Amino acid sequence: MLYADFMSSTLPPFPTPQEPVEEKPVLLELGTGTDESGLRADAARNRARLLDAAARLVAEHGAAGVTMEAVAAAAQVGKGTVFRRFGDRTGLLTALLDHSERKFQASFLSGPAPLGPGAPPVDRLRAFGCAALRRAADDLELQLAAEPCPDRRFVLPPRQLRYRHVVMLLRQAVPDADCELLAQTLMSYLEPALIFHLTRQCHMPMERLQAGWYDLVARVTGTAGPC
Amino acid sequence: MLYADFMSSTLPPFPTPQEPVEEKPVLLELGTGTDESGLRADAARNRARLLDAAARLVAEHGAAGVTMEAVAAAAQVGKGTVFRRFGDRTGLLTALLDHSERKFQASFLSGPAPLGPGAPPVDRLRAFGCAALRRAADDLELQLAAEPCPDRRFVLPPRQLRYRHVVMLLRQAVPDADCELLAQTLMSYLEPALIFHLTRQCHMPMERLQAGWYDLVARVTGTAGPC
DNA sequence: TTACGATCCGGACCGAGGTCCGTTTAATTT
DNA sequence: AAATTAAACGGACCTCGGTCCGGATCGTAA
Structure with a gap:
């Protein structure tokens, strides 16, 4: 059974309001490359900056300090971009x-x-x-x-x-x-x-x-x- | 070991900002009476109205419909009162x-x-x-x-x-x-x-x-x- | 190089949880 | 009955997660 089949047959329809664009994998898929595959250049760049900024915030202020706005600001990116990329916190x-x-x-x-x-x-x-x-x-x-x-x-x-x-x-x-x-x-x-x-x-x-x-x-x- | 001792020795200090006034029991304590013991008359009355309103909201709109503001409004009580009584949602x-x-x-x-x-x-x-x-x-x-x-x-x-x-x-x-x-x-x-x-x-x-x-x-x- | 469509961006906006503090009120004391 | 005080009240206010949509940008095809 394919992964997509398994999930769709198992899950009830989740009404995802503003469909996040990736973050579906997380399932080991050796050889397909990194997470940025298929992303537009600017999107991939922003994704990296966001993860970097988030990691920095965790290191400095703990997980509680990881505010979506703070991450966006630290990555010099708009708030909406964070949600578009990762769906939610x-x-x-x-x-x-x-x-x-x-x-x-x-x-x-x-x-x-x-x-x-x-x-x-x-x-x-x-x-x-x-x-x-x-x-x-x-x-x-x-x-x-x-x-x-x-x-x-x-x-x-x-x-x-x-x-x-x-x-x-x-x-x-x-x-x-x-x-x-x-x-x-x-x-x-x-x-x-x-x-x-x-x-x-x-x-x-x-x-x-x-x-x-x-x-x-x-x-x-x-x-x-x-x- | 008393309940209070047990809890305080087990828990790290929780900085409860606006200390809720009761809701500590929930531990079966036969014979001590209802939850309203020790509450001021108006407080007890409001507590009852709040629980009543909350139950009504659950019945009507499901648990998701239980907004703190909605409960307060339905009980004709200020929002702060809800938090004072129950601490949080x-x-x-x-x-x-x-x-x-x-x-x-x-x-x-x-x-x-x-x-x-x-x-x-x-x-x-x-x-x-x-x-x-x-x-x-x-x-x-x-x-x-x-x-x-x-x-x-x-x-x-x-x-x-x-x-x-x-x-x-x-x-x-x-x-x-x-x-x-x-x-x-x-x-x-x-x-x-x-x-x-x-x-x-x-x-x-x-x-x-x-x-x-x-x-x-x-x-x-x-x-x-x-x- | 230009034009075009899909994708992405950004920040204003909204709702809900939680806080604060000046005011009111119930219980108690004198 | 008046005074006193601890407790309760209420709603303005703040923060933060999440949404929306007009405008900018990238990739591509001509």
């Missing part, structure tokens, strides 16, 4: 995370085992969680700020990609289970908001979260335990 | 859900088994999930609209109460596990945003979600399975 923040997300995607899609192909599914699952935890822990603030409203949270390409990956691994590990639901459960453990709560508000060390992931994978897949 | 929406939430709390704290005390922990856990799923399914829209920003999501009294309940049950069922983390995992399965995605966007029937909960509880507690 969430889109801009997501674009900032896009680079590292793609690296992560590449590593579990085609990187070295055990994260990538080659290892047994349970091992890959364990590795996946660790990598996801690490990724969530770095720039947690940005991830939180980029969290979309509830009704889009589960249908964004990066999430869908991760989800399908986990479903695939689960199908291999526990063929008779409801792998869709189990996958959602596992993914929830890696949710930035939860990581934030556990580490920043409950002061749990990352080692504990990681051990918790191993334990969870073991319980869900029926591995190990006093059997 | 989330607080108002939460207050709308408070009644049913308390009923739910009462049912698992002191209602009849297996949801209430008396049944084995795993049975209580199963019943808890079913009740929570049902509750999330009713007025899903309101629950989504009432979702707080990520850094408060896990520290609100209702959530904490549910969480501690699940932790307690887990400690009885699997004493040697990291019950805090397992509890968070189980709770994530009941998150309104996820329920919304699965039922409304993936069109799963509730029966499947319920079966998924039973299965999840079984796996997490090590119950059943081909042992």
Whole structure:
């Protein structure tokens, strides 16, 4: 199934008021070039300036300082341009995370085992969680700020990609289970908001979260335990 | 540990600009009377009118129609009053859900088994999930609209109460596990945003979600399975 | 080089959440 | 009943996300 088919058959029609022009990919598409493909020269230039300005603002004032107007001003660009390019604030923040997300995607899609192909599914699952935890822990603030409203949270390409990956691994590990639901459960453990709560508000060390992931994978897949 | 102690030791200092006056409870406190206790007569009256107006707006225009100004106008009250009373939009929406939430709390704290005390922990856990799923399914829209920003999501009294309940049950069922983390995992399965995605966007029937909960509880507690 | 159409730009504009502070009012004390 | 004070009130005001559309700009074709 093509990506577009999958999305359009899954999503109800979203009435996007001022259709953003790109930012649909975020799905790993090796070899097709950068995000600026198909953009007019000035548009590509402005896009780069905007991302640059946004990153600068994050570095200086944190994610909260990333105001659409501030970004526009810092990039010496009109406000409307920001929205045309990225759709909304969430889109801009997501674009900032896009680079590292793609690296992560590449590593579990085609990187070295055990994260990538080659290892047994349970091992890959364990590795996946660790990598996801690490990724969530770095720039947690940005991830939180980029969290979309509830009704889009589960249908964004990066999430869908991760989800399908986990479903695939689960199908291999526990063929008779409801792998869709189990996958959602596992993914929830890696949710930035939860990581934030556990580490920043409950002061749990990352080692504990990681051990918790191993334990969870073991319980869900029926591995190990006093059997 | 007192509730206030728990919260203040858990939370970083939140700079609440215009301190809301109540809405701290939401924690079941049998016998202390309604929410209007300690409020000045006019304040209590306005609170009631506001909740009434808000409920009317929800019924007429959905949760999206609940504008702070609209509520204020419909209750014939100043806008500032709404914020003074409920803190923010989330607080108002939460207050709308408070009644049913308390009923739910009462049912698992002191209602009849297996949801209430008396049944084995795993049975209580199963019943808890079913009740929570049902509750999330009713007025899903309101629950989504009432979702707080990520850094408060896990520290609100209702959530904490549910969480501690699940932790307690887990400690009885699997004493040697990291019950805090397992509890968070189980709770994530009941998150309104996820329920919304699965039922409304993936069109799963509730029966499947319920079966998924039973299965999840079984796996997490090590119950059943081909042992 | 010119002409043309699609794309992009920019900033005025709007709505909604949230804040501030001078004024009013309910409870309490004398 | 008058005085006092803490609490509540209300709406002007601010910020920020998001929209709109007339005008500028780019790419292209003649």
